[in-house]
Amino acid sequence: MKKTTSLSLMLSVILLSSALAGCSSKSNNDSTGTVSPSPSATAAQSSAAASTTPDAEPVTIAYWHIYTDGPMKDLTDKLLADFHTQHPNITVEQLGINFFDYWTKLSTSMAGGSGPDLALNDTSTLPTRAKAGAILSVDDYIAKSGLNTGDYFPLLVDKMKVDGKMYGMPNDTDVRVLYYNKKMFTEAGLDPNKPPATWDELEQYADKLTKWNDKKMLDVIGFSPAIGNLHLWTLAWANGGDFWDDQGKPTFNKPENVAALAWEKKIQDKYGVKAMAAFNSQASALGFSPFIAGKAAMVVDVNNLYQDIKTRAPDMDFGVAPIPNNGTPASWSAGFDLELTNNKDDKRAAAAWELMKYMTSPEVQVQIHEVSGSLVSNMKAAQDPKFMADPNWKLIVDQMQVSHFIEYIEAMPSWHGSLDPVEQAVLNSGKDPQQTLDDAQKAAEDALANFGKTQK
Structure with a gap:
């Protein structure tokens, strides 16, 4: 993905x-x-x-x-x-x-x-x-x-x-927001002027908007955290989590972060690895967002997608909303x-x-x-x-x-990059969210310890 x-x-x-x-x-x-x-x-x-x-x-x-x-x-x-x-x-x-x-x-x-x-x-x-x-x-x-x-x-x-x-x-x-297809909302019996505001609503809307073909492959995906520009850290922030405390110590396996990753897995498991792989292959061949192509009913993406929609699909009936959250409004810039x-x-x-x-x-x-x-x-x-x-x-x-913004940590400046394989392992390979974040926590602690040795 x-x-x-x-x-x-x-x-x-x-x-x-x-x-x-x-x-x-x-x-x-x-x-x-x-x-x-x-x-x-x-x-x-x-x-x-x-x-x-x-x-x-x-x-x-x-x-x-x-x-x-x-x-x-x-x-x-x-x-x-x-x-x-x-x-x-x-x-x-x-x-x-x-x-x-x-x-x-x-x-x-x-x-x-x-x-x-x-x-x-x-x-x-x-x-x-x-x-x-x-x-x-x-x-x-x-x-x-x-x-x-x-x-x-x-x-x-x-x-x-x-x-x-x-x-x-x-x-x-830039800033990340939720884009949603109003025409698809109407066809699914959803209010086109009421986008999902919570994770529960996002999941319920996605279920109603998803369309399968007769080969049990995705024709239209309601919502996937693996499509667009939504990363684990953004979902964790939207759940009241973080990855570093005020003293600059890692909190990768904080309960709120684990819950965010588990929620991602729950959504992704509804589609299955095979169907998602086929969908992603088709989406990659487009050369532009599957949302513009009408293959995704909702997607979290950067504000630049708005300009792309104006250029590629000027007649699309769509809306923009804050990223649905689990108690803490958040976005990523x-x-x-x-x-x-x-x-x-x-x-x-x-x-x-x-x-x-x-x-x-x-x-x-x-x-x-x-x-x-x-x-x-x-x-x-x-x-x-x-x-x-x-x-x-x-x-x-x-x-x-x-x-x-992504926090700058001198001892681990590219820490967020280490979370992508963690996220993919859970979504694609069925790894346990708690264990993968425990491993990421240990790696971050080791990185800080090694950095500390170089400062002496």
């Missing part, structure tokens, strides 16, 4: 490579594009000082991102051209790199001393780079520019901080941010800050949302009245109030 997970697919790769990232010393020559410089400032090993007085002396900076073609690349070209008009002394050399190649190339360049001055990066791995001194704190720039961090989603601002200092600015994020690489060049750092500030401004972020449909970090943009008039979008944005 395979879950679509755009941001989470890359996390383990980034975590392994970002630890290699060191400090850069000069601009990358592989970049292409154009923009320009403006202020001057001071950049130290782990923080940068800002200047409020623009410096008219020309400066060239490198900006790396993941937009190689399509509408977002076109928009990026336009935005950088507009930025250059506003800051004629700052020239921006941009480089767009394929999503799956980007993270390795970025961390390798930073380790080799030729990283870009400004880089789009993964928020959940930011502490690794901050602690290594590979990126700069932007506290002084924020203070001297008068930028209000209160304009950004609090969850995202919090994730930009390490040891009380802020490193970079959040760019965009991941995201990208913009970071200043520690290139030990005050002038370039100051110019890169100007671009960072521009790219996260409400005016620019409105344009980014209009083109990509992404949940941008600037609340003024994400909550623009013209977007919030859409009740589906409003609900998506509102879920940021209950959303979680």
Whole structure:
């Protein structure tokens, strides 16, 4: 069984490579594009000082991102051209790199001393780079520019901080919600305006919505936790669970977590391994969500699915709702941010800050949302009245109030990746939820103990 997970697919790769990232010393020559410089400032090993007085002396900076073609690349070209008009002394050399190649190339360049001055990066791995001194704190720039961090989603601002200092600015994020097919609801005798709110309701609705063919294979699946972008940690949060306590100790086999995994198994067992394998094989061949194809009546997925529905199935009658919970409303977010690489060049750092500030401004972020449909970090943009008039979008944005990021644990930064095989073993191989989480707990405790030995 395979879950679509755009941001989470890359996390383990980034975590392994970002630890290699060191400090850069000069601009990358592989970049292409154009923009320009403006202020001057001071950049130290782990923080940068800002200047409020623009410096008219020309400066060239490198900006790396993941937009190689399509509408977002076109928009990026336009935005950088507009930025250059506003800051004629700052020239921006941009480089767009394929999503799956980007993270390795970025961390390798930073380790080799030729990283870009400004880089789009993964928020959940930011502490690794901050602690290594590979990126700069932007506290002084924020203070001297008068930028209000209160304009950004609090969850995202919090994730930009390490040891009380802020490193970079959040760019965009995502959030998981329940999508449901209203036409299928009506056909199954369910109220299309009353989506399931609890796990019990979700199970009951799924039973009514599931359709089997004469070969005892799934024609339409009501709901499966293995389809879309719903992971064990999200269900555990929705059951009042967690995987780390306030002291940073693992709680993998906490009763609430075990109950969440057992509930997943209960739902999955209704379909059987053979039928699910056949369904997943057919779904994978689609190249897009089975929900869009009308093969899944309900699915938990990221907000980007909303944009896909608009593109691929604009006439679909569907609704969006919070993830059904077992007493604790919860969702899961991941995201990208913009970071200043520690290139030990005050002038370039100051110019890169100007671009960072521009790219996260409400005016620019409105344009980014209009083109990509992404949940941008600037609340003024994400909550623009013209977007919030859409009740589906409003609900998506509102879920940021209950959303979680994956906790950053220095001793085990990719801990959540270790839960996927645990989850799959229970759902596909019939393993016992309690035993698998007991084993995961032991592995986490060992990882912390081994890490502790390296710190002595």
